Amino acid sequence: MNVTVLVENTSYGDIAGEHGLCLLVEHYGKKYLIDTGASKLFAENASKLGIDLAQVDVAFLSHAHYDHSGGYDVFFEKNSKATLYMQGTCRNKYYYKVAGPVKKYIGIPKGMVETFSDRIEYVNGYMELGDGVYICPHTTKGLELRGKHAHMYRVDESGMVPDDFSHEQTIVFQEGEYLYIFNSCSHGGVDNIIDEVKQKFPNKRIVSFFGGFHMMGSLGVDTCAYSEDEVKAVARTIKESSLATFYTGHCTGHVALAWLKDVLGDRVVSIHSGMIINN
Numbered sequence: 619m620n621v622t623v624l625v626e627n628t629s630y631g632d633i634a635g636e637h638g639l640c641l642l643v644e645h646y647g648k649k650y651l652i653d654t655g656a657s658k659l660f661a662e663n664a665s666k667l668g669i670d671l672a673q674v675d676v677a678f679l680s681h682a683h684y685d686h687s688g689g690y691d692v693f694f695e696k697n698s699k700a701t702l703y704m705q706g707t708c709r710n711k712y713y714y715k716v717a718g719p720v721k722k723y724i725g726i727p728k729g730m731v732e733t734f735s736d737r738i739e740y741v742n743g744y745m746e747l748g749d750g751v752y753i754c755p756h757t758t759k760g761l762e763l764r765g766k767h768a769h770m771y772r773v774d775e776s777g778m779v780p781d782d783f784s785h786e787q788t789i790v791f792q793e794g795e796y797l798y799i800f801n802s803c804s805h806g807g808v809d810n811i812i813d814e815v816k817q818k819f820p821n822k823r824i825v826s827f828f829g830g831f832h833m834m835g836s837l838g839v840d841t842c843a844y845s846e847d848e849v850k851a852v853a854r855t856i857k858e859s860s861l862a863t864f865y866t867g868h869c870t871g872h873v874a875l876a877w878l879k880d881v882l883g884d885r886v887v888s889i890h891s892g893m894i895i896n897n
Contacts (some may be wrong), residue, residue, distance in 0.1 A: 619791060619798055619812070619897040620644040621828060624657040624663050625655035626867050626891045627839070633663050633892030637800045638685040639868045641828060644671060645791050646749050651677040651700070652789060654689030655801050661692045663891060675748065679726070680802035680829075681710035681786040684747045687726040696733055703753060706740040711773040716836075721778075741787065746817070747824045747890040750792035756783055758810040768805065768832065768843070781805075788892055790815060798897065799862070801829045803869050809855045816859070826897055828889075831878070834871030840871040847873050853881035865889050 625640040638655030643665070651674045654660050664671050671693060677700045690702065710726040743752040764843055765771065765781030772781045788811055789800040797819055801811050808831055815824060833849060835841025842849065856864070864882065865873060866875070867889040878886045889895075 619793060619826075621865070621895040621897070622669065622670070623665065623857050623889050623891055623893040623895075624660040624667075626889050626893075628867065628888075628890035630890045630892045633890075634659055635891040636685075636867075638688065639680075639830065640686075640689070641800065641802075642674070643791065643800070645751065645793075648749060649673055650675065650751070650789075651693065652800055653678070653680050653686035654693055656685040656688040656854070658689050658692040661696060662691050667782060667892065672698070673828060674700045676700055676751070677702040678753070678787070678789050679704035680789070680800070681705075681783065681805065682710065682712055682726050683724050683803070684726065686802055687730065690730060690734065691727070694737055700737075702734070702738045703741055703745070704738065705755065705785045705787050706742050707772075709740075710785065711772045712781060712785070713773070713778065714769055715771050715778070716769050724770070732804040752790040752792070752818075754790055754814060756786060756810070757814050757817070760808055761806050761810075764805060764807060770805070771838075773887045782867070783860075790819070792822065795822055796825045798826045799824060799828065800806060801827075801888040803830045803832045805832050808850070809852050809862075811864075812856055812860050824860045824862045826865065827856075827860070828865045830869035831866055831874060832869045833874035834869050835873075839872045842871055842877075844874070849877040850881050853878045857882055857885070863887060865895060 629635040713721040715721040762780040762782040770781040831873040
């Protein structure tokens with residue numbers, strides 16, 4: 619299992635960063651792209667790293683937000699074979715809304731699903747792709763409370779309601795008895811995600827978790843949307859429930875990262891653009 623961070627918020631040398639996330643996973647001889655970040659930057663970084671995007675076999679959209687889906691037009695130009703798997707609810711409209719009528723659209727690029735309909739396969743729940751690759755939806759109840767806390771909303775037939783993150787999916791790679799979890803923003807809660815995967819794969823060991831923790835505050839990386847006690851409570855829960863190493867960044871934030879490290883120590887690894895991880 620090799621993971622290359624094509625885009626993350628943090629630049630490294632001449633590998634630039636942006637607010638977004640894009641990961642390339644090499645597993646059992648195949649290449650998998652998870653998200654694209656917010657723009658074509660992932661493709662520019664791939665070129666600098668000597669990675670040919672035309673060789674990607676499968677693509678995933680972790681959830682329906684712009685900072686993970688803004689480069690699929692470029693990806694489809696460079697790659698003619700990969701199918702993009704996303705939850706069917708990604709076709710809904712998603713917004714950030716704090717108070718009053720003002721709202722900001724944060725969904726996937728408008729027109730994307732129509733333009734590239736022949737390249738997209740919609741998933742409605744759990745799916746096994748073969749070669750030890752699985753798509754797992756959220757099964758935890760009450761996630762709309764997390765959506766309300768994060769000021770994230772979706773539009774459905776009843777109007778604008780707190781997001782329940784039914785558009786978010788976890789990608790699980792299995793190698794023997796070991797599991798590698800990828801959930802780019804963990805809107806549903808990293809502790810909940812671990813529990814969901816353990817329920818689906820009760821006799822397997824989770825060794826790595828890749829993705830943001832969505833704890834960063836609305837004012838940037840030096841703020842946190844949760845209290846120190848809340849962050850450390852999550853850290854203690856995942857420390858007890860899993861032996862995983864957590865490769866995180868993007869929407870975690872510097873403040874939360876420091877508090878997570880207080881509990882998890884070197885089991886928390888900060889990622890950056892251009893980082894290559896061999897598991």
